[in-house]
Amino acid sequence: MSTTNAPTPPPETAIDGLTTDELTTKALNKRYEGLMTVRTKAVKGKGAWYWTHLEPILVRNTDTNLPKAVKLRCSLCDAVFSASNPSRTASEHLKRGTCPNFNSSVNVNVNPSPSSSSSSPSHHRKRNFSGAAVPSRLNPPPHSYHVTPITVVDPSRFCVEYSAPPPPPQGQHLMLSGGKDDLGPLAMLEDSVKKLKSPKPSHSQSLTRSQIESALSSLSDWVFESCGSVSLSGLEHPKFRAFLTQVGLPIISKKDFATTRLDVKYEEAKSESESRIRDAMFLQISSDGWKSGEGLVNLVVNLPNGTSLYRRAVPVNGVVPSNYAEEVLLETVKGICGNSPQRCVGIVSDKLKTKALRSLESQHQWMVNLSCQFQGLNSLIKDFVKELPLFKSVSQNCVRLAEFVNNTAQIRNAHCKYQLQEHGESIMLRLPLSCSTSSKACFLEPLFNLLEDVLSSARAIQMVMHDDACKAVLIEDHTAREVREMVGDQGFWNEVEAVHALITLVKEMARRIEEEKLLVGQCLPLWEELRAKIKDWDSKFNVGEGLVEKLVERRFKKSYHPAWAAAFILDPLYLIRDSTGKYLPPFKCLTPEQEKDVDKLITRLVSRDEAHIALMELMKWRTEGLDPMYARAVQMKERDPVSGKMRIANPQSSRLVWETYLSEFRSLGKVAVRLIFLHATTCGFKCNSSLLKWVNSHGRSHAAIDRAQKLIFISANSKFERRDFSNQEDRDAELLAMANGDDNLLNDVLVDTSSV
Incomplete structure (x- = not known):
């Protein structure tokens, strides 16, 4: 693999009409940047060893x-x-010993015969910054080196029979001013005296400088990529320091991590990101x-190959004016694209007014600006909560039921008893804090939690209403009678x-499109699927009265x-085979309106001279489609080993089939490759709460x-590289919530205390 080729800039950025000096300068700068890019990757272990030197x-x-020249x-x-x-x-200067400092000042071990080393499995190790092979996880190979562990005192020696202090009188215990905690330091004192009396030569071998730097580099990667989950102050914790010593x-130093190492990691990540964007x-x-x-707006770059940076x-702070949002987005586009703004073919944004997105489109006719479908x-759910009478009545009835069950001691105890019988656990119905029987509507998530609790406790609630011990309460209290009547109604x-x-x-x-990163071509099928599911829901429960369908169409x-x-229309993934076998x-x-939208959009995204050509090619695409073999190849599916779904x-x-096989569609193809890769959601990196709290508390600094900014940049791009979009705090919560053998015991204790 060549190590001297710099990334080739896209055709749009080429500049003609330069003088000879300017062309020479440009070529030298390009050569220099290419070598620096190769060296940066090599230092991270992705290239030849000699780039370290x-x-x-x-x-x-x-x-x-x-x-005037590029040198090494x-x-x-x-x-x-x-x-x-x-x-x-490298071969002539370093390996052959021409460099006087190569073997003496840097501890490296380079095999002069690369072909022989590559054939040995034992040499397949990750290269560190100085070219030496670093053992995995810092575990040294046999007979290479070892680290002397910290002093460990034999617990059996923690007795009163020491030679250093005078023995206590017979029948008395040794009394130390610090109590029994002094026994450990006393044993260590004895060890020190013995070492001074008979010193032994040490055979321990320390880690090399390159191994230490490699280990600290991995540690800093973990700290920075955790993005605030790992405390920088925690690096100075005594236990952690003891581990490092061992x-x-x-x-x-936490200061070293927060300054020098953070800057180095940020520059590495930034260089890699800029290189991908240029490509x-x-x-x-x-x-x-x-x-x-x-308090933070995250700006991400989506590339045609499916990666995000x-x-x-x-x-x-607070609500952001639309004009300020436009300024931020245009500034971001300019910072990325420079004098070629046409490279940015669209923007997708959440909770930004559609008017602002359309305004940006009118200013830049080649853009497609979308609102987040997640x-x-x-x-749409908020529309249901606000405008459906069904939601209002159900929320009020469930709040009234939950308040009655939770606030009436005799009913609450009976409810807990029947829950234990039915489910083996006992919980109180979760009431939204802002809700009461007089409130107009509940917030969405608290309402959903309450509905789940009521449905999961349905049998227990009905058994409470027929419990002999609760009959007195249910008969005497007017509210109780209403609740009992409501619970007995199947409606x-x-x-x-x-x-x-x-x-x-x-x-x-919504969860599915967040996980699958919905693309713009999937939006129409998504809403069509939603309409079909709403129809099935309405036919099953017969309570919508057509209002749900109206709200769906409005949204x-x-x-x-x-x-x-x-x-x-342009994505080959959705081609349909007709009776003649064409796709x-x-x-x-x-x-009909959407067909007109297709024509209008295509003519807007090409130049005026190409508009009629693009429409002619669209007609050809409509009548001829794609070769069946290529269409089937594009639509080929496989089973996901994790989810089991196809x-x-x-x-x-x-996209690739338009750039290769369908190359005769010159004008239409330009539109197709730009549209097909566009994301329709902004789902991606999310800052954890600890970092957000820190940013908000130091917002003026x-x-x-x-x-x-640097922490978020490093962490986010690391997650995008690993395609890990999960929230670490949510994973920790799931881990802590894992069922164990003590759960039932805890529930029993809660039930006993609730009756006191």
Whole structure:
């Protein structure tokens, strides 16, 4: 693999009409940046060992200050060489012993015969910064080196029979001023005296400098990628320091981690991110957090190959004006694309007014700006809560039932008793804090929790209403009689189940699109699936009265963008086989208005000269479609080993087939490859609560915000690289909530105390 090729910039960024000096300068800078990129990757263990000792330098003309050559400098002896063949320079200068400091100042062990070392499995180890092979997890191979553990005192020696202090009188115990905790230090004192009397030569061998640096580098990766979950102050905890000493590492400083090491890791991550962005011909900006109340807006770059790169976090307070949001987004586009803003083909944002997104589209006709569909489905549930009479009546009835059961001691005890019989556990019904029988509506999540509790306790509640011990309360109290009558009505339970099922239906779809990272071409099928499920729900419970369907259509119109229809038509994933065997785009699934939207969007996204050509190619696409073999290859599915669901085998095929096999569609293909990869949600990286709290408490400090930006950048891009979008705090909560043998005992204790 060549180590000297710099990433080739996209065609749009090429500049013509330069002078000879300018062309030379550009070529030298490009050569220098390419070598620096290769060296940066190699230092992280992804390249040749010799880059640790060879440093690219840009030699400038003393008169004009313009670059005149690119050289390699040996960091060990400061010798300068040509940069034409770094591998040959390393062989002649380092391996053959020409460098006087290579073997003496740096402890490395490079096999002079790479071919023989590669054939030995024992040499397949990760390279550290100085080129030496680092044993996995710091465990040394046999007969290589060992770390002397910290002094361990034999507990059997913790007795009163020591030779150093005078023996106590017979029948008395040794009394020490610090009590029995003095026995350990006393034993250590004796060990020190023995070592001074008969010193023994030490055969321990410390870790090499490169091994220590590699270990600390891995430690800093873990700390920074945890993004606030690991406390920097915790690095100075005595127990952690004892651990470092035991494994042979030096004591580290939290200040060093928060400054020097953080800066180094940030520059490495930033260099890698910039390189990937330069390689992409176009991109999409994703922004979330505009109205979340967390104080940070996250800006992410989505690339055509399916990867995402974190860009930056913007601190905000309260509600953000639309014009400020536009300024932030345009500034981000300019910072990424420079003088080629056409590379940014769209923006997807959550909770930003559609008017602002449309305004940006009108200013930049090549853009497609979308609202987040995850937020769109959540907003639909809020529409149900606010506007459906069914939700209001069910929430009020469930609150009244929960208040009666929880607040009446005799009823509460009976309810706990029957819950234990039915489920083996006892819980109180979760009442929303802001809800009462007089409130108009409950908040969504508390309402959903209450509905779940009521449905799971349905049998226990009904048994309470027929309990002989509760009859007196149920007869004498007017509210109790109303509650008893309500619980005995099957219509009440049908309505509770209907509301719970409707919320669950929409929440499940929202969860799915969050996990699968919904693309713009999937939006129309998603809403069509939602309509079908709503119809099934209505026919099952017969309580919607048509209002639910109206709210769904209203929310669909608010969220709809013409790009939904265009991407749906142009994506080969949705081609339908007709009676002749052709695979044709699903125009029959569109309404007449949506067909017009496809034509309008395509003509807007190409130049005026290409508009009629693009429409002619669209007609050809409509009648001829795609070769059946390629269509089947794009639509091929395989079973996900984790979830067990069938998924598209290669999601990038939809775009790649336009760039290769369908290359005759020159104008339409430009639109297709830009539309197909666009994300329709902003779901991705989420800061943990500890970091958000820290940012909010130091919001006025420029240094604090700068460190927070770097931490978030490193952590977010690490998560994107691993495709790990889970929340660490949620995983910890699930781990702590795992069932164990003490759960039933705890429930029994709670039941006993509730009756006191």
